[in-house]
Amino acid sequence: MKNFETMSYDELLKEFKGILKANALKFTKQREAILSTLYNNPKHFTSECLYLLVKQKHPELNIGIATVYRTLSLLEENGLVSSISLGAQGKKFEIANKPHHDHLICSECGKIVEFENEQIERLQQQIAEENGFILTDHLMQLYGICSECQKKRTKGD
Template sequence: MVRSEEVIDELKRIVKQKGLKYTEQREIVLNILLNANEHLTAEEVYNLIKEKNPESNIGIATVYRALGFLEDVNLITSITFGTDGKKYESNFKDHHDHLICTNCGKIVEFMDDEIEKRQDKIAKKNKFRVTSHSMQLYGICSECQKKQS
């Protein structure tokens, strides 16, 4: 498990390398995602900042800019929900894939060794060296299926 301080140090290194000014706002946004147990929308990140850092004066536009920057430099990742926007998570979790409900937006993380082995076998067969991957399976969760019945 990666420690928050190490990730913040990486953020500082990236900002310096890009010749940008380090901002506490980016650090606060990143810390929210590092400590989240679920995928969060920009609005949820904003609300958590107001709850956990009430002294900070971060507006929703700043949250969106920080999320965009953090995603651009691969410290976080997002899942897009069409017109419903994005949900974000830290890139410092163990590898996992996603089941996504297209009705309510629920996200279930899972890891399956058989799927991982099969992907490696397919890549090898096609003479590919996989450097990263992301799998997202879309469907309807059990709660939404019950509502539709």
Template sequence: MKTIDPSLRDKTKRLTQALRDGGVRVTRQREVLLRILAEAEDHPDATELHRRARAVDDSVSLATVYRTLSVLEREGVVQRHSFESGAARFEVADPAHHDHIVDLDSGEIIEFRNDRIEELQRQIAAEMGYEIIHHRMELYCKKRA
């Protein structure tokens, strides 16, 4: 019998509840999509999410993917990223803040957190009379030769 990771189960529950809170029925197709989102360790776009969901249930439509993502984003449990490299990408909102490196050669998106950068940003904002409410940092990089 396969054991389900508790954090994966929690993510899926949070996504399911967000759909209900958004007034959307949780269908079998949406359950598949929610599981795919919860399992994703990358930042897939809608087309990739659709491809993965159809591999599990071929009745999942691209329209269902877009509508579901829209509700999840509105409810604040999914974040949309519009990286310069193309289509919007999605990830389950994580309470722990992180930033991104976009590898311009491979298209890979790497998450990172650096306390020194976070503190420097707070200091700069404070010196200018501000308090950071929200921010995103994206570094577009190429590997050194």
């Protein structure tokens, strides 16, 4: 897969158009609005949350929530966005124009910190090989209490 790390918006858009063409899909205003909103807000979005933001930034499109779901699936299938499942807190999406990273999540406030660790990646590769697997992907989420929520706790009680 391509590495989107250093991609400008124009390059990303070109990539997206290429994917659409290759699959006989159409380039629409809605799809672009969603892609650009994701690109310009490098946060982790809920589908709902992204829907509201796109609606706000592009009111003339009168975008529907179904289109947001459909487009997110499309983008994820093609590696342009990635998602993490936070169980009770829902599924969050982010644009995949950053280097690979994993997530450290606060169970109290939902804050997400990104990190990367080469050493763990190597160990994962090794584990897969030992078990006869070809590693294609991985998911690593660390859960804990962030420093702010730790402070709140001691105050609160």
